Amino acid sequence: MLARRACLALAAAPFLAPLVAQAEVINVSAAELVAMHLKADGITLDFPSLADTGASVPLGADIVAPAGQKIESIEVFLPANPNTRALKLKLAEPLAHFVFTTRLRLAGSQDVWVVATLSDGSRIGARAPTVVTSSACFDAS
């Protein structure tokens, strides 16, 4: 009985593997973002270079997709935070131009990354640095 079960598991493994691989990775490190070599054309970020507290730092982003492309989704990453993806916006109706502002919680001084996924699956992204003089994320340490 066990042998049969093991055989079934082995047989099913190739079909199960892609499901696992597709699971969305939410924690993206700064190194991984840099390694994407994202082009910043069309993205304008409005982010303070100095923030007194990381509790609420305003971010403004103006994203214009390259000609013939549309924006499918936008992600905001804070690589120095415990959970690096602060926000994901999914556009149910893709647009060529999207403007948004929000407020972020920063664990410390870092670059904020705004990455947009375009209709052809490619990505564009830009980053903006900030210096935080006190942290908003507390851990047990």
Next chain:
Amino acid sequence: MATNIPSRLTFAGAIRPGNTIEARWIVGHPMETGFRIDDAGQRILRNVITQVRVLLNGKLILELEPGTGMSANPYLTFPVTVPLTGGSVRVEWLDDAGQRGSVQQLLLLEP
């Protein structure tokens, strides 16, 4: 689970057919990260808004997946293109504790 968490939705710009205006949404949610500990040394449970849906005349236009990196009292502005006959914008949210909330605002066309 319904809540009495306050939420507000306003518009900036001329509400005319075809015009793209700015919608501003804020909700009075603590967005507990789960990293804090209280005075008794107990970890405060994570409770952040994890899902937000924006509907224009009942049709989904924008979906949000906020995380712990969003500030308390999450705030977002986003563009909305006014339909020819006006209508309404509705924002619905769901958090880790299973609480839900929504706010709706009419797009009253300017003459």
